[in-house]
Amino acid sequence: MPTRQTSKYVVVKEYNEPIQAPDLSFKSWLRWIWKQVTSMKLAIILLLLLAAAAIPGSIFPQRSADPNGVTLYFRNNPTSAPVLDKLQLFDVYSSSWFSSIYLLLFISLIGCVLPRVGVHYKALRAEPPLAPTNLERLPEYKKIEATNSIDVAVEYLRSKRYKVIATKKDIRAEKGYLRETGNLIFHISLIGVLISVGLGSALSFSGQRVLVEGDTFVNNEASYDSLSPGLLYKTSDLTPFSLHLDSFWTKYDLLNPTNYGIPIDFTATVTSKLATGKAQKSDIKVNQPLIMPNAKVYLTGNGFAPVLEIKDPDGSISFSGPVVFLPQDKNLTSLGVIKVPDAKKQFGMAAFFYPTVGKLSTGALTSVYPFPVDPVLTMNVFEGSLGLESGLNSNAFELNTHAMKQIAGGKSGTKAIMLAPGMTKALPDNLGTVKFVGFKRYASLDITYNPGEIWVLLFAILVLLGLIMMLITPRRRIWVRKTATHIEIGALAKSRDEMLGKIVKELAKQIKKKSK
Amino acid sequence: MNSLVTLNPELAALSRIIVLAALTVYSVAFIVLTWSLTIKAGAKKQTSPLSTKLDKIGFALMWVGVIAHFIGVLTRGIAAQRVPWANMYEFSVTGSFVVTFIYLVAVFWKDVKFIASFVSGFVVLIIGTANTLYYVQVESLMPALQDYWLVIHVSVAILATAFFMIAAALAGILILKTTKRFKKMNILKVFPNEEKLERLSYQFNIIGFILWSFTLIAGAIWADKAWHRFWGWDTKEVWTFIIWTIYAAYLHATTTRGWEGRKAAWLTLIGFAAILFNFTIVNLYFKGLHVYSGL
Numbered sequence: 007m008p009t010r011q012t013s014k015y016v017v018v019k020e021y022n023e024p025i026q027a028p029d030l031s032f033k034s035w036l037r038w039i040w041k042q043v044t045s046m047k048l049a050i051i052l053l054l055l056l057a058a059a060a061i062p063g064s065i066f067p068q069r070s071a072d073p074n075g076v077t078l079y080f081r082n083n084p085t086s087a088p089v090l091d092k093l094q095l096f097d098v099y100s101s102s103w104f105s106s107i108y109l110l111l112f113i114s115l116i117g118c119v120l121p122r123v124g125v126h127y128k129a130l131r132a133e134p135p136l137a138p139t140n141l142e143r144l145p146e147y148k149k150i151e152a153t154n155s156i157d158v159a160v161e162y163l164r165s166k167r168y169k170v171i172a173t174k175k176d177i178r179a180e181k182g183y184l185r186e187t188g189n190l191i192f193h194i195s196l197i198g199v200l201i202s203v204g205l206g207s208a209l210s211f212s213g214q215r216v217l218v219e220g221d222t223f224v225n226n227e228a229s230y231d232s233l234s235p236g237l238l239y240k241t242s243d244l245t246p247f248s249l250h251l252d253s254f255w256t257k258y259d260l261l262n263p264t265n266y267g268i269p270i271d272f273t274a275t276v277t278s279k280l281a282t283g284k285a286q287k288s289d290i291k292v293n294q295p296l297i298m299p300n301a302k303v304y305l306t307g308n309g310f311a312p313v314l315e316i317k318d319p320d321g322s323i324s325f326s327g328p329v330v331f332l333p334q335d336k337n338l339t340s341l342g343v344i345k346v347p348d349a350k351k352q353f354g355m356a357a358f359f360y361p362t363v364g365k366l367s368t369g370a371l372t373s374v375y376p377f378p379v380d381p382v383l384t385m386n387v388f389e390g391s392l393g394l395e396s397g398l399n400s401n402a403f404e405l406n407t408h409a410m411k412q413i414a415g416g417k418s419g420t421k422a423i424m425l426a427p428g429m430t431k432a433l434p435d436n437l438g439t440v441k442f443v444g445f446k447r448y449a450s451l452d453i454t455y456n457p458g459e460i461w462v463l464l465f466a467i468l469v470l471l472g473l474i475m476m477l478i479t480p481r482r483r484i485w486v487r488k489t490a491t492h493i494e495i496g497a498l499a500k501s502r503d504e505m506l507g508k509i510v511k512e513l514a515k516q517i518k519k520k521s522k
Numbered sequence: 523m524n525s526l527v528t529l530n531p532e533l534a535a536l537s538r539i540i541v542l543a544a545l546t547v548y549s550v551a552f553i554v555l556t557w558s559l560t561i562k563a564g565a566k567k568q569t570s571p572l573s574t575k576l577d578k579i580g581f582a583l584m585w586v587g588v589i590a591h592f593i594g595v596l597t598r599g600i601a602a603q604r605v606p607w608a609n610m611y612e613f614s615v616t617g618s619f620v621v622t623f624i625y626l627v628a629v630f631w632k633d634v635k636f637i638a639s640f641v642s643g644f645v646v647l648i649i650g651t652a653n654t655l656y657y658v659q660v661e662s663l664m665p666a667l668q669d670y671w672l673v674i675h676v677s678v679a680i681l682a683t684a685f686f687m688i689a690a691a692l693a694g695i696l697i698l699k700t701t702k703r704f705k706k707m708n709i710l711k712v713f714p715n716e717e718k719l720e721r722l723s724y725q726f727n728i729i730g731f732i733l734w735s736f737t738l739i740a741g742a743i744w745a746d747k748a749w750h751r752f753w754g755w756d757t758k759e760v761w762t763f764i765i766w767t768i769y770a771a772y773l774h775a776t777t778t779r780g781w782e783g784r785k786a787a788w789l790t791l792i793g794f795a796a797i798l799f800n801f802t803i804v805n806l807y808f809k810g811l812h813v814y815s816g817l
């Protein structure tokens with residue numbers, strides 16, 4: 007412990023009054039509790055608790071940020087995962103324990119700060135306090151032999167922007183009110199941030215949509231692949247507009263040998279149209295969302311969508327169109343599922359798309375380059391009920407082959423179907439033909455709206471300004487007293503203030519100068 | 523920022539050599555400054571002429587090192603045609619340059635000469651680690667990083683780290699000085715008293731805290747632009763928040779009786795440990811959106 011006795015600065019005392027033993031009446035008991043809740047010590051402990059409580063959220067996958075990670079965790083740790091889930095370790099930041107810590111912290115903050123607003127308001131209008139009887143006891147003190155008037159000190163302090171009250175015999179001066187003002191702005195703005203975040207998220211929505219080149223998205227509930235509205239958001243409030251994906255394209259680095267083939271730019275060119283308005287062309291990029299009224303459109307992913315045409319043996323078309331494939335690696339080897347419920351005999355296919363096909367040493371195919379130089383599509387065919395009616399296989403990217411029989415690829419005895427663009431091949435078991443018409447690019451779009459955002463930013467900026475104000479402004483009180491033979495100066499700071507001594511010295515110098 | 527640039531691997535290789543030269547100079551500075559400390563510790567009076575001379579040599583070496591270091595950082599940036607802080611190697615090298623530079627400038631502003639050997643030792647450690655474990659070739663920026671917020675957000679984070687580092691060194695000395703077992707050690711008598719250490723540490727911490735708050739806000743603004751939300755509890759966001767909260771607790775501690783001094787100094791060390799953890803373990807082993815280590 008550094009010894010306080012030798013310390014030259016003064017510690018803020020308001021929060022540090024010793025804890026008195028409670029007397030027995032209910033009211034004073036309540037008051038004692040409130041004092042504990044708003045004590046600075048509790049604030050420190052709650053802040054540290056909050057920091058500690060945030061840690062597990064960076065260790066365990068969180069449903070909010072990484073839902074797939076949670077699913078994977080459950081699969082890999084079937085015994086411990088449910089226990090962790092009970093403890094809300096996959097939802098740390100909305101968990102009851104994390105919430106109770108920060109709510110208690112904010113109650114403590116409000117309890118601490120609100121009364122100070124009134125006190126500070128009064129202090130701003132009040133005169134600097136009366137001098138203590140014994141100036142000698144103050145952290146800074148100087149006694150000068152002088153008999154002249156103390157007007158020079160008044161002038162000096164006023165020029166340094168002190169609030170000064172002076173008589174012929176004594177001066178009381180104070181400055182640095184901005185310190186407390188900044189402190190209050192900082193804390194109150196933090197409450198503002200919390201409220202804006204809360205209200206904002208309740209009034210917000212975010213949705214995802216995969217859009218293939220040439221397709222149009224219309225901003226209504228049905229057009230979303232997934233939509234998560236906040237508690238107070240009505241999906242009927244979606245602003246109507248349409249968005250057509252004209253083209254998607256990736257720029258690769260073909261210039262630097264060390265960097266060859268790395269994507270350096272993704273651009274989705276879209277045509278947007280409001281219900282009342284002209285069509286407008288714009289580019290969406292990573293870091294460059296499209297701003298629509300009450301919605302921002304972000305580019306979050308991309309991939310290939312091979313276009314297929316499947317015909318029954320009699321020539322009637324049972325499937326036609328682009329299928330969205332999910333990229334599996336950085337060269338965009340992509341996995342897709344084609345379900346053909348409208349065929350004479352139901353079947354499905356698990357397919358791979360290789361933008362530029364190559365062979366691994368094992369003989370398996372892989373993509374060796376993300377740009378389509380030599381695109382190839384391979385398909386494993388499964389015959390049997392897709393189970394779409396029962397809700398089985400409702401995930402577009404999964405083929406549940408449980409009740410199906412593999413008739414091409416794998417161990418079926420028949421080779422997987424392999425196609426280059428434009429080629430047609432017969433499907434086994436007399437299922438008809440499949441044509442690989444070509445491929446398109448698709449863009450994954452996130453559409454979000456959060457009205458709290460601007461308020462969060464505003465309060466965050468106030469937090470920062472308040473912080474700077476409070477940390478760079480020293481609050482100082484200076485008293486000057488004239489006796490028959492001497493002039494005494496005493497000074498007090500509200501925070502650690504190494505300039506205080508120098509200021510007193512300077513003031514003494516000014517007075518001495520005049521006394522000569 | 524997203525146009526295709528021509529990288530210059532030869533210049534990057536030269537940059538690496540220059541950084542290693544700076545490392546060598548810093549190492550010599552570290553030895554000289556530590557030697558000077560031990561002389562001071564042994565001397566009856568606190569200023570022996572030899573140690574004063576050694577200090578001068580040490581600081582001159584640090585200046586030489588920092589100039590070479592700056593050239594290394596600059597050439598790396600020119601080789602990559604962008605700001606030199608887009609992966610862990612670059613962040614370490616640029617960050618350690620800023621730490622040293624801020625320290626050498628701070629010496630004119632505050633009496634913090636006595637932690638010179640700590641700073642040079644720390645910088646040697648950082649560059650050494652970066653060079654052996656984190657080195658990567660120059661690469662162009664991935665689309666997510668192509669934004670002016672990369673310049674603002676990361677450079678302010680580096681600055682904040684520099685101030686926190688100096689504060690942590692001061693707090694570490696304060697703790698040693700007030701630990702019963704070490705109190706009597708001669709070497710600790712070389713350093714200023716606890717009150718001064720505490721005050722200096724506070725002054726560097728508050729600047730660090732202001733800069734860190736700015737880093738957090740700037741990061742949120744950028745995240746809103748690049749990741750379609752301003753805050754999503756990504757692992758790096760979590761740790762930025764944790765660090766902010768620890769230093770907020772520290773600030774409260776400095777004005778609370780019973781918490782100033784040693785306890786507040788411990789909070790400074792915990793805060794800085796969290797910064798180092800955030801930069802190393804979180805970058806390399808935690809899953810998240812800030813996957814920019816380049817490793």
